Amino acid sequence: MATISGSGTASRRMGAAARRRLGQGIAYALCILGSIIMLIPLAWLVRSSVMTLGQIFIFPPQWIPDPLALSNYPDAFTTVPFLLYFKNTMTILMPAVVGTVVTSSLAAFAFARLRWRGRDLVFGFLMTTLMLPYVVTLIPTFLVWSHLGLVNTFVPLILPAWFGGGIFNIFLLRQFFRTIPRELDESAVIDGANPIQVLWYIIAPLSRPALITVAIFSALAVWNDFLGPLIYLNDSNKFTLALGLNSFVGLYSSQWQLLMAASTMVLAPAVVVFLIAQRYFVEGITLTGMKG
Amino acid sequence: MATFDLRTLGAKTSSGGLTTQRRREAMWAWLCVAPAVLGFALLSVGPIVASFLISFTDWPIVSTPHWVGLDNYRQMFTSDPLFWQSLKVSFIYSLGSVPLDMLFAFALAVLLNQKIRGLPIFRTIFYLPSIIPYIASSVLFMWFFNPDFGLLNAILGVFGLPKLQWIYSTTLVIPSLILMSMWGVGGMMIIFLAGLQGVPRHLYEAVEVDGGNAWHKLWHVTVPMLTPVILFNLVLSIIGALQTFTQAYVMTQGGPDNASLFYVLYLYRTAFQEGQMGYASALAWVLFVIIVVLSVLVFRSSGRWVYYEGGEK
Numbered sequence: 001m002a003t004i005s006g007s008g009t010a011s012r013r014m015g016a017a018a019r020r021r022l023g024q025g026i027a028y029a030l031c032i033l034g035s036i037i038m039l040i041p042l043a044w045l046v047r048s049s050v051m052t053l054g055q056i057f058i059f060p061p062q063w064i065p066d067p068l069a070l071s072n073y074p075d076a077f078t079t080v081p082f083l084l085y086f087k088n089t090m091t092i093l094m095p096a097v098v099g100t101v102v103t104s105s106l107a108a109f110a111f112a113r114l115r116w117r118g119r120d121l122v123f124g125f126l127m128t129t130l131m132l133p134y135v136v137t138l139i140p141t142f143l144v145w146s147h148l149g150l151v152n153t154f155v156p157l158i159l160p161a162w163f164g165g166g167i168f169n170i171f172l173l174r175q176f177f178r179t180i181p182r183e184l185d186e187s188a189v190i191d192g193a194n195p196i197q198v199l200w201y202i203i204a205p206l207s208r209p210a211l212i213t214v215a216i217f218s219a220l221a222v223w224n225d226f227l228g229p230l231i232y233l234n235d236s237n238k239f240t241l242a243l244g245l246n247s248f249v250g251l252y253s254s255q256w257q258l259l260m261a262a263s264t265m266v267l268a269p270a271v272v273v274f275l276i277a278q279r280y281f282v283e284g285i286t287l288t289g290m291k292g
Numbered sequence: 293m294a295t296f297d298l299r300t301l302g303a304k305t306s307s308g309g310l311t312t313q314r315r316r317e318a319m320w321a322w323l324c325v326a327p328a329v330l331g332f333a334l335l336s337v338g339p340i341v342a343s344f345l346i347s348f349t350d351w352p353i354v355s356t357p358h359w360v361g362l363d364n365y366r367q368m369f370t371s372d373p374l375f376w377q378s379l380k381v382s383f384i385y386s387l388g389s390v391p392l393d394m395l396f397a398f399a400l401a402v403l404l405n406q407k408i409r410g411l412p413i414f415r416t417i418f419y420l421p422s423i424i425p426y427i428a429s430s431v432l433f434m435w436f437f438n439p440d441f442g443l444l445n446a447i448l449g450v451f452g453l454p455k456l457q458w459i460y461s462t463t464l465v466i467p468s469l470i471l472m473s474m475w476g477v478g479g480m481m482i483i484f485l486a487g488l489q490g491v492p493r494h495l496y497e498a499v500e501v502d503g504g505n506a507w508h509k510l511w512h513v514t515v516p517m518l519t520p521v522i523l524f525n526l527v528l529s530i531i532g533a534l535q536t537f538t539q540a541y542v543m544t545q546g547g548p549d550n551a552s553l554f555y556v557l558y559l560y561r562t563a564f565q566e567g568q569m570g571y572a573s574a575l576a577w578v579l580f581v582i583i584v585v586l587s588v589l590v591f592r593s594s595g596r597w598v599y600y601e602g603g604e605k
Contacts (some may be wrong), residue, residue, distance in 0.1 A: 140342035163331025
């Protein structure tokens, strides 16, 4: 402080510019270092997935596969019915995503736009579920599905999504809906539109980034879910990809090249969807903001 | 007179119309929130109450429940070493992973809030690991931690350090899983980033005018302005860490020697492998109470360290 105020204005400005450049340089270096740390496990995964059994067990490890053992992929694909698991996963994912988007946007609309008594109270109650540990609801929910004879079907993994789709999604959409000018839906109401029509024709088209964010969030949640399928699906014909990969681990515990190829196949679709949609995904959250 | 009557009549119907309009709006609102409210009742409140009641029963999955009062809790606290072991494992893991994950996520978010080129690419890379299915990252890290052929021991070898047993060692298994958790902090990072972007620029400019450096900006503007977000992330990551399951189930099966027997893994085994629904419900309720108490303590303390814009709260 003392030295800064002691120096001349011109040199002080120079110093500030130089310092800013230095700061940017450091930030840049740290970003690159961080990226390397984040990407190393993935690079390790991919290189292991295209190596032969002999090459994968060389220590210290090599980074360049020689020869390129692309056959690990078809091998993993045929030893485990991945296509069936993929189909099962999608059978759960599609209706669950639709249910989440539909019911969470309905609720978000009521919280963001409609005036009704008890609105804040109901919203507050729903918000508490954000902090509800899933283990405390696990056993009774399982017992109910079990008594309904619906264990070993996809129903327990799909139907809950149709009941509000989770408070986090409702919260996200509510925040986004509130940024849309009210004049738009008021003019629609004057033209005789009912609330559902306002949501469908006015709010939803203007909320595409937020709706896509919610859709991707819920799709990833189904894709990545492990405990749900583990508890509800017993029959290996009904396994999802996550469960299938787990049974693969048990069967081929030392065939690391196959395990890596299988893992890559399970995570690749999630990564690809994320990369395509991340424009909405990340901005949908950051722009919506977390302010109450 | 006639016109006057009409006017009062008109006023009456319009005010009557307003209340019916209000009523109709409320009706639509309840229709819209009906699925969410039903879900709240059927998937949250109902099961919480039910699991509380079930926790007082002996309920083998294959037969019918019968009331045993506090027996499950008594057994848990007095004669179940695995209960204490799993509680200890989950606590130690949480004590390590929550602060480290938050610090790392915060540091990454601060980096991404700088004005440098290629920011969207860095943001994507930092976020990417958090969208990877736990099962896939668990398999990947098993191989990563492999004592004989894994990458981590190869890196240690470069520095002339001895090989470690990582997840196959009773002392290193929890630190290893904490290290793994730091890889997936992208979600927390994004929430920090959203908070950072909401910090008004003029506050930083004020620090600059006063001759403050980057450290002053961080410590006197960024951190205080972000305390609400820190609170949010803290509570959610405590809840998440105490419920760790998949990594332990896939990578270590609780081993070696129960050193990674996480609480939820023990609960899962009790409920779905041994079929003891009553005892498992008691386990679930103990964790529930622990989480509620911890959350209340954190929120209570927040009055002292969380800064809310626009006055004291």
